[in-house]
Amino acid sequence: xxxxxxLDSQVPVFEEAPVELRCNYSSSVSVYLFWYVQYPNQGLxxxxxxxxxxxxxxxxxxFEAEFNKSQTxxxxxKPSVHISDTAEYFCAVTRNTGGFKTIFxxxxxxxxxx
Amino acid sequence: xxxxSQKPSRDICQRGTSLTIQCQVDSQVTMMFWYRQxxxxxxxxxxxxxxxxxxxxxxxxxIDKFPISRPNLTFSTLTVSNLSPEDSSIYLCSVETGGNxxxxxxxxxxxxxx
Numbered sequence: 001x002x003x004x005x006x007l008d009s010q011v012p013v014f015e016e017a018p019v020e021l022r023c024n025y026s027s028s029v030s031v032y033l034f035w036y037v038q039y040p041n042q043g044l045x046x047x048x049x050x051x052x053x054x055x056x057x058x059x060x061x062x063f064e065a066e067f068n069k070s071q072t073x074x075x076x077x078k079p080s081v082h083i084s085d086t087a088e089y090f091c092a093v094t095r096n097t098g099g100f101k102t103i104f105x106x107x108x109x110x111x112x113x114x
Numbered sequence: 115x116x117x118x119s120q121k122p123s124r125d126i127c128q129r130g131t132s133l134t135i136q137c138q139v140d141s142q143v144t145m146m147f148w149y150r151q152x153x154x155x156x157x158x159x160x161x162x163x164x165x166x167x168x169x170x171x172x173x174x175x176x177i178d179k180f181p182i183s184r185p186n187l188t189f190s191t192l193t194v195s196n197l198s199p200e201d202s203s204i205y206l207c208s209v210e211t212g213g214n215x216x217x218x219x220x221x222x223x224x225x226x227x228x
Contacts, residue, residue: 032215043206044157044219051215090156094215099170100145102217104157 002027002093006105014113015083021076021108023091031093033074035065036104038088047089050074061085086112116141116211118220126226127197134193135223137207142187144210147217148180151204160205163190197227 007022025031035047048059055067065076074091091105117140127133137146145164149157160180161169169182184190194201204224208217 034216036219043221044208044217046216046218049214049216096215100162100210100215101159102147103159106156 002029002031002095002101002103004091004093004103004105006089006091006108008108009106010109010111012111012113013081016080018079019077019081019085019110021089021091021110023074023076023105025072025074025091025093027093027095029095029097031095033065033067034092034094034102035059035063035074035076036090036092038090038107040087044090047076081110081112083112083114085110116143116209116218118207118209118218120207120220120223122223123221124224124226126228128228129197129199131197132193132195133197133225134191135205135207137190137192137220139188139209141211144187146184146190147208147210148182148190148192149206149208151206151222153203157206160192194225197225199227201225202227 003026005024013019033050036044037047038044048057050057050067058064063078067074088107088109090107092102094102119138121136148160151157159172160175161171163169163182163184165184165187181193204222206222208219210217
C-alpha cells in the first residue's frame with residue numbers, strides 16, 4: 001500500500017522569502033515521486049518529478065525537490081517566492097507494480113503575501 | 115505531453131438524475147484516469163480506463179454508480195448516476211503518456227447536486 005503525508009495544510013510566506021513544503025511517503029513497492037501544482041481555478045500541472053538518478057530535481061518556476069530515501073521524504077523548495085506562486089501544491093507517488101496507480105497527498109496551500 | 119478537454123466545465127443537477135462527463139485528448143493514449151476532488155480536498159482515484167478493457171475501479175467506487183466508457187484511444191466518458199448532494203465535487207480526467215509516469219490533467223468538471 002502507498003500513502004502520502006503533506007505535513008502542512010497551509011504555508012503563509014512573504015514575497016521573496018524561501019519556502020519548503022514537506023512531503024513524506026510510504027510504500028511497499030518502488031514508486032516514482034511527483035509534485036503537482038493547482039493554481040486558482042485551473043487544472044493540475046506537473047511541477048517536477050523524481051524517477052531515478054540524481055536525488056535533487058529541478059522543476060518549473062524555480063522549484064526544486066530532494067528525494068531522501070532513508071527518510072522517505074520528497075520536500076519541495078524555492079529560494080525566493082513570488083505572489084504568482086500562490087497555489088495548492090500536491091505531492092504524489094506513482095507505482096507501476098501491480099498496476100499503474102497514483103496516490104496524492106492532501107495538498108499544501110501556499111499563500112504568498114506582499 | 116497532452117492537451118485534455120472536458121465537457122461540461124460545470125453543471126448543476128437535481129438529486130436522482132445522472133451526469134455524463136466527456137474527456138477528449140489530443141493524442142492517442144493507453145491509460146486514462148478519472149479522479150474526484152471534493153471541496154477543499156485532495157484527488158481520489160475513481161477508476162482507470164484503458165482502451166480495450168473494462169475499467170478498473172478503486173475501493174469505494176462501483177460501476178453501477180460510476181459507469182465509464184472508453185471507446186477509443188482519445189476519448190472517455192464518466193457517468194455519475196443517481197446523484198446525491200454528496201456527489202458534489204470536481205471530476206477530473208487525466209492521462210499518462212510516453213512512459214514517463216507523469217500525468218496530464220483536464221480542467222475538471224464542477225458538479226453541484228441540489
